[in-house]
Amino acid sequence: MARQWGPSMRAAEKAGCVVSASRAGQAEAGSWSCSGVILSRCPDLVLCHGGIFTPFLRAGSAALTAAGAAFLPGDSCGDDLRLHVQWGPAAASLAGRAERGRPGLCTPQCAGPEPGPPARPGGGRLLQPPRPAELLLLLSCPAFRAHFARLFGGEAAEQWRFASAAPDDEVSEEEEEDQLRALGWFALLRLRPDPEEEAAAEEERGPVVAVASPGAVPKGAPLLACGSPFGAFCPDIFLNTLSRGVLSNAAGPLLLTDARCLPGTEGGGVFAARPAGALVALVAAPLCWKAREWVGLTLLCAAAPLLRAARAALGRLGPGTHALAALLPQEMGAPWGLPLRDPGPPWAAAAVLVECGTVWGSGVAVGPRLVVTCRHVAPREAARVLVRTTPPKSATIWGRVAFATQETSPYDVAVVNLEKDLHGVPLPVPAEHFHEAGK
The missing domain is CATH 2.40.10.120 (Thrombin, subunit H)
Known part of the structure; x- marks a missing residue:
């Protein structure tokens, strides 16, 4: 790590x-x-x-x-x-500052009106x-x-x-x-x-x-x-x-x-x-x-994109700032926009937002009209439940609690029955085997 x-x-x-x-x-x-x-x-x-x-x-x-x-x-x-x-300062310049006798601020004391003495070898860091x-x-x-x-x-x-x-x-x-x-x-x-x-x-x-x-x-x-x-x-x-x-x-x-x-x-x-x-x-x-x-x-x-906006703004401020735009760090890696076209793994698309009054939480679509969530999100006595799917095919569908465990149950589970089908949401398939983490 x-x-x-x-x-x-x-x-x-x-x-x-x-x-x-x-x-x-x-x-x-x-x-x-x-x-x-x-x-x-x-x-x-x-x-x-x-x-x-x-x-x-x-x-x-x-x-x-x-x-x-x-x-x-x-x-x-x-x-x-x-x-x-x-x-x-970077670790490489600490020794140089100490050798030059420049004052600095050394932990663990808090900042006061006057900076403290330089750090000793193996001591706190200089600010x-x-x-x-x-x-x-x-x-x-x-x-x-x-x-x-x-x-x-x-x-x-x-x-x-x-x-x-x-x-x-x-x-x-x-x-x-x-x-x-x-x-x-x-x-x-x-x-x-x-x-x-x-x-x-x-x-x-x-x-x-x-x-x-x-x-x-x-x-x-x-x-x-x-x-x-x-x-x-x-x-x-x-x-x-x-x-x-x-x-x-x-x-x-x-x-x-x-x-x-x-x-x-x-x-x-x-x-x-x-x-x-x-x-x-x-x-x-x-x-x-x-x-x-x-x-x-x-x-x-x-x-x-923030640095792109900074370059454009510096170019419009005046001749004195043009040179500064060239000093801003350049981008590296893949071009902008790839994550928006990537649909992601299927379990991400099956995740939905469940709202019940002022309470909200996550849920998983396990059928065209069935969503599994937690009981504390959608309790048994809830009148209506609102389910929202994720973009780009975002949809809002109302539903009702079809099942919820008792408060005394060790399981915190609820099933919501939707009034309409969820379209474009890949439904998860139950795993046949369970592998413990690290095994």
Whole structure:
């Protein structure tokens, strides 16, 4: 396992960073922070989530949903915006920093006003002191926004919540609306030059990460998410926290993973085991809620189309930004779009969504009008049950509970009888033999 994930872990920790935004001269106003990905060195380009910039937009969050808004230039935010980026240097440069006597921050102590002493051999890791940065542009992936509106809009939108706070937390309607508007937006930053740092990092000039085309990462592929829970809070503890999972599902550039990510990891990078260490996506929403129930899935935006949008936006901003577009990482692997044409394994198509009031869960079609699910999803006393099949032949069919085990039964099983046939869904065949895992 360590051999499989080693390159991805090194790539994630080398590219991971945390971004903080504040108002000049207004420390009492607080700060906003999120995770980010270092795209290139010398110049240092960083991609992070756009939600932290909402309070600084001159035209307010409505500018993010304006007709045809694919990107916003950096001057869309007020002049009082101050940005800082912090990351942990690669292991190869730690010794060099210590030998040069540069101060750093050493774990396990938390960040204070002054950086701590350099790490001793075998001790904690050194953190790069926060570096000032400038906002080049805010950008979104139009395809991500279109798929999100199709899948989570309409009548079902009120059941879903994509925010850092739990449904019971006190979040104003205005704050929640701002979070939803900024959900598919990201920010491209450029760190301000530091001659001494640039000289030390001359050997690392160029792209820091390779970007995987979504076609190269199939559904079910293992993923590694790298972000900083709670943003800039105590980065010497939480910076570049890793979480493993798989690519749970995909709809164009809108991806889902079961890798658990906490608030503050928005904008963090998600990397693939194969191609080793390739950047697959960025975290768009770390927590999803449906009907006041937490869903253990993280919403992602694929990196490849997002970087394409960044190149196009940089080309339109002016001559001074054309050269930066060439420094963004290039795609590797299969072309975009292959997963959408791949029907996947038959058991994926036989899976359906079962809804009974505010309760919902998965089910398996075992006959043209029969679906097996759990009793706690569709109890015996349920009046009507709604079953939804998966795209592209998505259908909505009502049914009734034909059988459900007793609450005292050790088996949590229910059978739903549908009012209409399920068309285009391959029915599973019972296995003749059972093989224990690992045998």
